Amino acid sequence: MLRWFKKKLAGDTPAEAPVTAVAAPTESESGSFFQRLRERLSKSREALVSRVDSLFLGRKVIDEELLDELEEILITADLGAATVQELLERTRERIKRDQLRDPQALKAVLKQLIQGYLIQAEQGAELVMPASGPFVIMVLGVNGVGKTTTIGKLAYKFRQAGRKVLLVAADTFRAAAIEQLQVWGERIGVEVVAQQQGADPSSVIYDALDYARPRDFEVIIIDTAGRLHTKVNLMEELKKIKRVMAKQLPGSPHETMLVLDATTGQNGISQARQFNEAVEITGLTLTKLDGTAKGGIVVNICREFRIPIRFIGIGEQMEDLRDFDPAQFVEALFGKNNGGEA
């Protein structure tokens, strides 16, 4: 849990050190934890792995026809055309090199290649914590993807870890956005800084950072609007917010987190591209992986952007935000029984 900041928040990491440590859950915790993840990913698993299984059932050889059908499954599972092409090319190389004949071996290769994409996106992307002062996370994404909910869940995680958290309601555009954050704040027991609807988001944030300074907040999470009058406005607004923050608290935001809704599939790719061009995204959260068959999008995103997925949302409850762990994710998709089995 809280893999990427646990150490620093526990106060035992040297300043400016990358944070990598994981607090390992107990065996029974990890068992039920993993089962829940598996359960929530069941639609994606059906769309990808169960279909691959039925394709391979009873087949003794790997031939072009089999590969064609595999291609179709991968495309349908939202891995994206370019990713699928590359995946198949690499698969063909492996078949040739290792002289693979057995479709089951092909499944293992597929799993390995997919995991490779997910791990690759994580490399060199460790979060460097500030030597002192609060850790500031700016959360963005188009409307309805789950920003505010993710912030609530994230704040809950930090609270569970005993951290002093401040939420900032910088979505001043949408009616009820401020109250929604306040409701989360109350539910979790964390403070929320807000002004009236229509206030300038940058000045809300400015005041919030001012407020936080003498009060020893350890984590500040900022909610932003998903929609303004135009998309250009939104991007310009976000750029401005970043500038204001960097000036007031050098180094912040320490994390610019884009939230993407997994159910929108390939659409998420173009959102990531646009936001990344405007404000340079440092981490992703993928929401609504429960109840969607489009989980393959995770692979596509990792291959396209090399921006680490920090968290995945697998439900609407407070506990339904998970650290994204490539090995665990692939296991939950491909695995038969529990964490240990392939």
Ligand SMILES: Nc1nc2c(ncn2[C@@H]2O[C@H](COP(=O)(O)OP(=O)(O)OP(=O)(O)O)[C@@H](O)[C@H]2O)c(=O)[nH]1
């Ligand atoms: N099933 C499921 N629903 C989710 C998840 N994350 C968010 N939601 C739901 O998605 C809806 C929109 O979530 P919000 O957090 O309000 O989204 P937002 O990005 O803040 O939206 P705007 O403020 O309008 O831009 C809510 O009904 C959430 O409960 C998730 O991981 N799984």
Ligand SMILES: [Mg+2]
């Ligand atoms: Mg919101």
